[in-house]
Amino acid sequence: MTEDLTEKNVQRYFDSMIAVVLDSSELRGLDEKKKKVLAEKIRDHFDDIVLDTLLNRLTTEQLKDLKESMARPEEMEEKIELYASAMPTFYDDLNDRLRNEMLAMRDILS
Amino acid sequence: MGFFDKFRGRSEDSDTEEGLDLEEPAEEPKVEKEPEGPAFRIGSGYQKRLAREYSDLESLKGWRETLAMLNPEDVARFAKGRLVGKGALTGDPEEIRARLLESLDDYIATQEAVRGELLEGIKGTTRLREQIDKKGAKVLEAWVERATDEELLKAQYRLLGGKGSRSENPEELREFLLEALRKEAEADKEGKGFLGKLSARLGETKIFGKPVTEFLTGGVAGGAARMVIRRGARTAFFVFGGFIGAVGGGAAAGYASGAIRERVSETFARRRVIKELNEGEGGLGELSEVDIKNELKLLEKQLEEAEARERIRAVEHIRDRRRHLLWALGKKMGKLETPESMVDAMGDMDIEGGEESTPEIDPETAERMALIAEIRAAKGETRARILKAAKRGAIWGAVGGGLAAAALEVIEAIRGAGGAAVDEGTEALGKKLGLLGEAEATSSPNPIVIEVGDAGVPDGSGIDPGEIAGVPGTGESIIDIGADGGLAGVPEYIPLQGELASVDVPEGSSIADAVREYFVDVNGVEPTPLEFQGALSEVMEGNGLGLDQIYGPAGADEIFTGSRALDMSGMNGFMHELASGEDALSAMDGIPETIGMLPRNFSLMEGSNPWNESHKWLDQFFGEGNFTNADIARIDRALCMDSKIAWPEAGVTGENWVDHRAIPVGYEMNFGARTRATLLEILTEKSS
Incomplete structure (x- = not known):
């Protein structure tokens, strides 16, 4: 239950950032269909940042471990979650990077 | 009922000869008046942490929503040390959670009101900035002239650099400073001084396509507003002293010669300007092509340096900024014509900015x-x-405090506890968060990066600089040695260890005072009890002094009153950790802070005894029923030692009986270092 809510919360967080970018003056007037396509691209871009932030903070041993476990998705997920939860400042770093990215996108698209 | 429980159950107004009440505790007297203000609130330490961790109120509201959704038991545990007010942590978890959320709402509402006021205040600082901009060196000269000796002694580290330019003699120091200012003023007349350069940069030259006046009013206010929200109390220093830091301090340092000037001048001032502008409104979209290209060049150099030092956050920050600049440039040059093409370009650009070459890569x-x-x-x-x-x-x-806990674990590991601490901590965290079941919990490598500042590892931290590439006992953690502040989120106004290596404790002062003053001098705000204790510990350890030497019978104020020099490098390292959000002590957020808030001492009242009095304080600060008899025995023993009374003297006899008459009325009992350390040990054991 808690897990679902956490994921919903994360989803909402990303949705709100995407909404900010889509509300920039260059994109505001686009039709909904186009906006939907762009929203997915923006989401992908934010996800790239999440991935980048995570991978940058993993040790080489963990990267090896992670790569090795990719064939076993559940084990892989568990490992990532554990690694990520113990990374100092990961949440804050992620938050800062995503927010900066969102603001930069909004600026450029305004 | 254990024998200590008797004393804890004694009513405060008991007048029995022994000071004991063996009957059931009397009913609590009814409260006739409602206390003023909210019954519960967020503790001051947690408030500061919130201010530091949430860049705006929207994200704080998001955090509030997250708490509202989590398991009440977890939230209730989380509330410990964060929610204050009598009885705040009693009742079922749902109630505690509701109180925490309500208190968070109060806090958010207050912040919303405060934000408006702060913005007004920030506007005021721009006037000050303009004033100093006009008067230039004269303002600084005037300050040097009127500064007290003490202010001068403190300021020399900020204002003077270079071998032989510092002094313990205020008059000599005043001369050094004035001479440096005069020289710079001369150079300035010819347009070669720092002020001239700074004026050119801030005044005549448009920065990012904006005239400087706009920067001074709009950019700073916007940037500072964000800093206010982000860094809470520290921002007061940034905003009001920030002018001194960004222009005045920059200029002052520029006026002087030596290492600080080198550091502060070109890159420092520019970086700060860039940072402020970036954080202001609309900076990126309005950059000129030339500015973008210039900044890109600057970033290349910074990236190289950050990569060489393996500073993850700095590298990310620079790459992100570079990517944003490239977007802006693409738009300026008309290469991204449609919104779709712009979004595509954003998505396509390699997050790492992959086109740069890395000439020599080791295997x-x-x-x-x-x-x-x-x-x-x-x-x-x-x-x-x-x-x-x-x-x-x-x-x-973030929720589980794993972030800070992990940092603490690594520090513990570094300090000799061994790698087991790391693995155990990870296991405990995994279990706590429900990520690992009891049966399947396994230790696992723990990726930790701690940036400890580029001037090296704090003396007294127990870290051998030679071991920075790997944490003994774990073999897997990395300590990332950072450079100066700006690139990785470490505020630039925190001095580097090399810049501020020592401080004098003048005759009649104390180490505790020196630490407190130094903290205020650097951060612009009083330390929280937690910060103070951390800083004090660093200084004591770094100078080969025992923690138990801080608190004597009369407290810290009367210890080490002789003049002596203190190595503050450990404290600087500590402040860097605090500033970068990696303060290890926050791993036990709440607990040490509460210990820090205990009174230093208390006097025995007529009819009272040490145990009833001390337990009253402990109950008040940590809640009733939190300590077992064994805990209490440990605490009381430490209390005896801190209070310079022998354990049997205190009245505990072979009969397990306390005789308060053995201690005279008015005797001062001390919650000294031993008692505090014992409390910390006990509470840490309980919380793990």
Whole structure:
């Protein structure tokens, strides 16, 4: 239950950032269909940042471990979650990077 | 009922000869008046942490929503040390959670009101900035002339650099400073001084396409507003002293010669300007092509340096900024004509800015890069799973305090506790968060990066600089040695260790005072009890002094009153950790702070005894019923030692009986270092 809510919360967080970018003056007037396509691209871009932030903070041993476990998705997920939860400042770093990215996108698209 | 329980049950107004009440505790007297203000509130330490961690109120509201959704038991545990007010932590978890949320709402509402006032205040500082901009060196000269000796002694580290330019003699120091100012003023007349350069940069030259006046009013206010929200109390220093830091301090340092000037001048001032502007409104979209290209060049150099030092956050920050600049440049040059093409370009650009060449890659780095590339290339369900787990992990890390706990564990490991602490901590965290079951909990490598500032590892931290590449006992953690502040989120106004290596404790002062003053001098705000204790510990350890030497019978104020020099490098390292959000002490957020808030001492009242009095304080600060008899025995023994009374003298006899008459009325009992350390030990044991 808690897990679902956490994921919903994360989803909402990303949705709100995407909404900010889509509300920039260059994109505001686009039709909904186009906006939907762009929203997915923006989401992908934010996800790239999440991935980048995570991978940058993993040790080489963990990267090896992670790569090795990719064939076993559940084990892989568990490992990532554990690694990520113990990374100092990961949440804050992620938050800062995503927010900066969102603001930069909004600026450029305004 | 254990024998100590008797004393804890005694009513305060008991007048029995022994000071004991063996009957059931009397009923609590009814409260006739409602206390003023909210019954519960967020503790001051947690308030500061919130201010530091949430860049705006929207994200804080998001955090509030997250708390509202979590398991009440977890939230109730989390509330410990964060929610204050009598009885705040009693009742069922739902009630405690409701109080925490309500208090958070109060806090958010207050912040909303305060924000408006702060913005007004910030506007006021721009006037001050203009004033100093006009008067230039004269303002600084005037300050030097009127500064007290003490102010001068403190300020020399900020204002003077270079060998032989510092002094313990205020008059000599005043001369040094004035001479440096005169020289700079001369140079300035010819347009060669720092002020001239700064004026050119800030005044005549448009920065990012904006006239400087706009920067002074709009950019600073916007940037500072963000800093206010982000850094809470520290921002007062940034905003009001920030002018001194960004222009005045920059200029002052520029006026002087030597290492600080080198550091502060070109890159420092520019970086600060860039940072402020970036954080202001509308900076990126309005950059000129020339400015973008210039900044890109600057970033290349910074990136090289950050990569060489393996500073993850700095590298990310620079790459992000570079990517944003490239977008802006693309738009300026008309290469991104439609909104769709712009979004496409944003998505297509390699997050790492991959086009740069890395000429010499060692095999280990090459292997690492290949692994990252391979994982990054994952598509479909695998990518989705990685992302889902990473996001969840990030939330758990923040919610569970895993972030700080992990940092503490590593520091403990470094200090000799060994790698087991790390693995155990990870296990405990995993279990706590429900990520690992009892049966399947396994130790696992723990990726930790701690940036400790580029001037090296704090003396007295127990860290051998030679071991920075790997943490003894773990073999896997990395300590990332950072450079100066600006690139990785470490505020630039925190001095580097090399810049401020020592401080004098003048005759009649004390180490505690010196530490407190130094903290205020650097940060612009009083330390919290937690910060003070951390800083004091660093200084004591760094100078080979025992913690138990801080608190004597009369407290810290009367210890070490002789003049002596103190090595503050450990404290600087500590402040860097605080500023970068990596303060290890916050791992036990709440607990040490509460200990720090205990009174230093208390006097015995007529009819009272040490145990009833001390337990009253403990109950008040930590809640009733939190200590077992064994805990209390440990605490009381330490209290005896701190209070310079022998254990049997205190009245505990072979009969397990306390005789308060053995201690005279008015005797001062001390919650000294031993008692505090014992409390910390006990509470840490309980919380783990």
